Amino acid sequence: MSDEKSPVLHVYDGIEEHDNQLPNWWLAILWTTLVFGAGYWFWYHIAEAGPGQLGEYAAESAEHAQRMASNTPASDELLLALVKDPTSLESGKGVFQANCAACHGAQGQGLIGPNLTDGFWLHGSAPMAIHKVVAEGAVAKGMPAWERTLGAERVKAVTAYLLTLKGTNAPGGKAPQGEPETP
Numbered sequence: 143m144s145d146e147k148s149p150v151l152h153v154y155d156g157i158e159e160h161d162n163q164l165p166n167w168w169l170a171i172l173w174t175t176l177v178f179g180a181g182y183w184f185w186y187h188i189a190e191a192g193p194g195q196l197g198e199y200a201a202e203s204a205e206h207a208q209r210m211a212s213n214t215p216a217s218d219e220l221l222l223a224l225v226k227d228p229t230s231l232e233s234g235k236g237v238f239q240a241n242c243a244a245c246h247g248a249q250g251q252g253l254i255g256p257n258l259t260d261g262f263w264l265h266g267s268a269p270m271a272i273h274k275v276v277a278e279g280a281v282a283k284g285m286p287a288w289e290r291t292l293g294a295e296r297v298k299a300v301t302a303y304l305l306t307l308k309g310t311n312a313p314g315g316k317a318p319q320g321e322p323e324t325p
């Protein structure tokens with residue numbers, strides 16, 4: 143599209159170069175993007191008023207990790223990770239007080255059931271060994287199976303809580319039973 147009024151700046155091989163005014167729609171888009179860009183930069187990078195791309199990514203990753211953990215079958219790694227999660231330990235402690243303290247004592251020092259705070263274990267001291275006896279019980283010996291009643295999440299949480307009781311040697315504890323814990 144050639145504009146009659148715009149001056150010819152340069153001719154080469156019959157091709158004319160004009161200095162046309164940029165169309166207004168084009169200028170409108172240019173100015174809008176510049177203003178938007180400056181606003182965006184100020185909002186997210188200077189004022190840090192919004193979470194920004196990295197923040198949103200981190201939030202979504204954390205949510206994803208949480209969803210994964212709640213669907214993940216128990217493993218030594220997962221149980222040890224739960225030991226570092228205050229929410230899970232808090233819930234595990236609640237589960238223990240409500241369901242286990244009657245037989246194992248409020249500090250885990252042992253009553254009808256064995257002391258869970260000494261270094262001795264009847265069924266093994268590894269996170270998954272403890273998880274197994276909590277989930278499946280030792281029914282013939284008087285330890286109920288808990289997975290059905292409590293569900294997988296609470297069994298994982300209470301197992302993580304037991305891992306924090308290990309070696310606390312609660313006062314007035316029941317005499318050791320089983321084998322000493324091997325490091």
Ligand code: HEC
Binds near residue numbers: 243255263301319
């Ligand atoms: C009715 C009493 C009773 C209740 C309630 C009970 N336990 Fe036990 N628990 C026992 C007895 C008895 C044993 C010992 C089993 C054996 O001799 O093999 C035991 C063993 C255990 C062991 C294995 C200890 C070792 O030395 O290897 C763990 C871990 C355990 N209980 C955790 C729990 C948790 C967690 C709860 C609550 C969710 C719970 N118990 C509730 C009676 C109970």
